[in-house]
Amino acid sequence: MEQTPDQAARLARRERRFERRRLEILEAAAQVFADKGYESATTRDIANAVDMGESTLYNYFQNKREILLAIVELKKVEMDEFLSQIDRVENRQELVELIDQAMLIVFSRLAYTRTLFGEAWRDPQVFDIAQARLLRIYDLLKSYLDRHILDGHFRPVHTDLTTRMIIGMFMAILAPSTFGGQPVPTAEQRRQSAEAMADLLLAGITFGINQ
Amino acid sequence: MEQTPDQAARLARRERRFERRRLEILEAAAQVFADKGYESATTRDIANAVDMGESTLYNYFQNKREILLAIVELKKVEMDEFLSQIDRVENRQELVELIDQAMLIVFSRLAYTRTLFGEAWRDPQVFDIAQARLLRIYDLLKSYLDRHILDGHFRPVHTDLTTRMIIGMFMAILAPSTFGGQPVPTAEQRRQSAEAMADLLLAGITFGINQ
Amino acid sequence: MEQTPDQAARLARRERRFERRRLEILEAAAQVFADKGYESATTRDIANAVDMGESTLYNYFQNKREILLAIVELKKVEMDEFLSQIDRVENRQELVELIDQAMLIVFSRLAYTRTLFGEAWRDPQVFDIAQARLLRIYDLLKSYLDRHILDGHFRPVHTDLTTRMIIGMFMAILAPSTFGGQPVPTAEQRRQSAEAMADLLLAGITFGINQ
Amino acid sequence: MEQTPDQAARLARRERRFERRRLEILEAAAQVFADKGYESATTRDIANAVDMGESTLYNYFQNKREILLAIVELKKVEMDEFLSQIDRVENRQELVELIDQAMLIVFSRLAYTRTLFGEAWRDPQVFDIAQARLLRIYDLLKSYLDRHILDGHFRPVHTDLTTRMIIGMFMAILAPSTFGGQPVPTAEQRRQSAEAMADLLLAGITFGINQ
DNA sequence: CATGAATGAGTGTTCATTCAT
DNA sequence: GATGAATGAACACTCATTCAT
Numbered sequence: 001m002e003q004t005p006d007q008a009a010r011l012a013r014r015e016r017r018f019e020r021r022r023l024e025i026l027e028a029a030a031q032v033f034a035d036k037g038y039e040s041a042t043t044r045d046i047a048n049a050v051d052m053g054e055s056t057l058y059n060y061f062q063n064k065r066e067i068l069l070a071i072v073e074l075k076k077v078e079m080d081e082f083l084s085q086i087d088r089v090e091n092r093q094e095l096v097e098l099i100d101q102a103m104l105i106v107f108s109r110l111a112y113t114r115t116l117f118g119e120a121w122r123d124p125q126v127f128d129i130a131q132a133r134l135l136r137i138y139d140l141l142k143s144y145l146d147r148h149i150l151d152g153h154f155r156p157v158h159t160d161l162t163t164r165m166i167i168g169m170f171m172a173i174l175a176p177s178t179f180g181g182q183p184v185p186t187a188e189q190r191r192q193s194a195e196a197m198a199d200l201l202l203a204g205i206t207f208g209i210n211q
Numbered sequence: 212m213e214q215t216p217d218q219a220a221r222l223a224r225r226e227r228r229f230e231r232r233r234l235e236i237l238e239a240a241a242q243v244f245a246d247k248g249y250e251s252a253t254t255r256d257i258a259n260a261v262d263m264g265e266s267t268l269y270n271y272f273q274n275k276r277e278i279l280l281a282i283v284e285l286k287k288v289e290m291d292e293f294l295s296q297i298d299r300v301e302n303r304q305e306l307v308e309l310i311d312q313a314m315l316i317v318f319s320r321l322a323y324t325r326t327l328f329g330e331a332w333r334d335p336q337v338f339d340i341a342q343a344r345l346l347r348i349y350d351l352l353k354s355y356l357d358r359h360i361l362d363g364h365f366r367p368v369h370t371d372l373t374t375r376m377i378i379g380m381f382m383a384i385l386a387p388s389t390f391g392g393q394p395v396p397t398a399e400q401r402r403q404s405a406e407a408m409a410d411l412l413l414a415g416i417t418f419g420i421n422q
Numbered sequence: 423m424e425q426t427p428d429q430a431a432r433l434a435r436r437e438r439r440f441e442r443r444r445l446e447i448l449e450a451a452a453q454v455f456a457d458k459g460y461e462s463a464t465t466r467d468i469a470n471a472v473d474m475g476e477s478t479l480y481n482y483f484q485n486k487r488e489i490l491l492a493i494v495e496l497k498k499v500e501m502d503e504f505l506s507q508i509d510r511v512e513n514r515q516e517l518v519e520l521i522d523q524a525m526l527i528v529f530s531r532l533a534y535t536r537t538l539f540g541e542a543w544r545d546p547q548v549f550d551i552a553q554a555r556l557l558r559i560y561d562l563l564k565s566y567l568d569r570h571i572l573d574g575h576f577r578p579v580h581t582d583l584t585t586r587m588i589i590g591m592f593m594a595i596l597a598p599s600t601f602g603g604q605p606v607p608t609a610e611q612r613r614q615s616a617e618a619m620a621d622l623l624l625a626g627i628t629f630g631i632n633q
Numbered sequence: 634m635e636q637t638p639d640q641a642a643r644l645a646r647r648e649r650r651f652e653r654r655r656l657e658i659l660e661a662a663a664q665v666f667a668d669k670g671y672e673s674a675t676t677r678d679i680a681n682a683v684d685m686g687e688s689t690l691y692n693y694f695q696n697k698r699e700i701l702l703a704i705v706e707l708k709k710v711e712m713d714e715f716l717s718q719i720d721r722v723e724n725r726q727e728l729v730e731l732i733d734q735a736m737l738i739v740f741s742r743l744a745y746t747r748t749l750f751g752e753a754w755r756d757p758q759v760f761d762i763a764q765a766r767l768l769r770i771y772d773l774l775k776s777y778l779d780r781h782i783l784d785g786h787f788r789p790v791h792t793d794l795t796t797r798m799i800i801g802m803f804m805a806i807l808a809p810s811t812f813g814g815q816p817v818p819t820a821e822q823r824r825q826s827a828e829a830m831a832d833l834l835l836a837g838i839t840f841g842i843n844q
Numbered sequence: 845c846a847t848g849a850a851t852g853a854g855t856g857t858t859c860a861t862t863c864a865t
Numbered sequence: 866g867a868t869g870a871a872t873g874a875a876c877a878c879t880c881a882t883t884c885a886t
Contacts (some may be wrong), residue, residue, distance in 0.1 A: 255856095
């Protein structure tokens, strides 16, 4: 009851150890889920991947499903934060840069992405999270479009549908690596893809930018 | 050895009955798989959906997996055949029409599509089928682009990436109904989406069409 | 109600056809049971072996088990009848001949024998039949021994145990072909085996026959 | 990394517990297989016999078949070791003793024997094990015969066939208890059987031993 | 905190048998 | 008499989860 400072330190360390171990599990589980899908992945698979006993998992998570949810909630903000930079995009070059960086982020956590979208339409709760994430991105993009249509930079397109199509274009570029088992593109290829996307996108939504 | 006509007729009828029943099962199973995913769907679920005994399924299919494969192989050609009409597309109006019809086809078999793409990245065999289907579409679109770039109708874009992005745009439009649980759009909404897609697409790949 | 002669003939023919078909089934089923064992053999296996529909079997037998019982009851007498000749055996040469013929009989229906002894200790009813058959043989042999001990041809051995051991010797010779998957011996090999058995047997149960 | 002694002790105890439990299962399963046969015996039967949950079995064995194989491999050597004593047999009395002891060994594990021979001609792998065991015994006996024929103690019989027949005689004596459901013989009956066998056997393979 | 052991509730699949045609 | 189709009752096996240690 006394040794407060000592105890507190010990507790904090324990806490950190606990949190670190939790993350290890999530990392490994994300990979397993990405490979086999949530249903096909067994708790034994996960335990093996973290190199711990199966039952030990239950010291860190209530059940298998909670692991899934923890994964998909993880780093939920990162992309949003990054994408808020879109407001600073003022020319083609900056747009290319933004797309390029966004791709990099996705590739840096392929397993998470695969898991998220792989289970989203099975599991309503996961779906909600995926939707929320996409919605955040959707909002950023749409308001960007709206604004620049207003100020005359872009043609008056149907911003709802267009925003969705932009996301579709982006995912189509990522798809081969994310879902198709293709290797992650090199920096050069990534840049090329970003250029192509900016090209298709801009030449469609701006007046005669190419002329 | 004689009664050929009678026997043949009986055999043919049996054959048809068998095939019809098989299709009933596939229809129901596609719905179940679309709802729950292949792994979570049980043979009991399927049997209930067709309103037959669980074991009766095995008179029509060797095992659960064969049902999945039969579903994803089903109607494999329909979309390809339709899309070959793209060569006849010569102006914006015809493009809108084509997109509109393509959407209609997808919506007419939502369960199949969901099942196909839902399992594609779990199951290599399903993946191959999905890829083959997409590749056929990809080829049709890409050669269309290539041709019209040559004859000067389109800007010289990166046709590989652009083709993929076009598919991405299309899927982004379908996504809410296909994967998001949203209701299938009305004819009006469909037309509006087709217009928006043609708009974004053409204004990007043609020279100064808006000017 | 009238055409008695015609009807009777037709009925008799039908009866014969029926009996013939029953035997075909038993023949095929015996082979299947011999190969796979009763439990592992399926009614489908049997139906395939007779080249008929699975359900057609049930026009000839009440159920799978009845097929087994019909098999093991079949030809139950043949060996008994043959062995009653043992009373006429008066010298070594005739004994060799008898053993040789007995082996021939067993080899002529390997499948039946395998089935009978294969299921005998699983199925009490089959066991009873097997036991009854062996008992009949046992009785014939034992009374033969008893008689010839009385008349001084044989040493006064323990006839119960000795009879059983004689049967054991006989089965040991048959075992490789019957249970071991070895090919049925040639006439020459059979004769050699019969000689060896007579040799071991006689030199043991007669006084100084070799001296 | 340090507490080696403690950890090692705990591990060893666990190991022993595991092995003990494995044996319990094998013991019970052997009985079940002996009673019903491998195919008819269910995993539930086995589990009930060991008084554990059905699924718990699978913590000790990969599948039902592995239980069978573990049973038939168990104690594979015991009989061989014992029978190597045959070389020390020099007179009738010692032979009787040997046979008596061999019977005792068989009776001490009736369930194993029944299971082994009950499945041997169904399952090639079990067959191989049964054959190997018999072959070992065959070799010991045959070389014993060969040797004593050479040194003039035995008549020049056909040693291959004779060896097999000896095994047959032995099994014929065991058969009632092993396969026929008869009670295991008393020590007195066992001795009597051994005497009878030695009697039949010796009087056949030795020159005038009775005279 | 870690884990081996145990298990109930399912899962896909088999198979003998029935029945309408 | 022959059979395709249907099915209930099992069966071996899996797996997430619990619990004593």
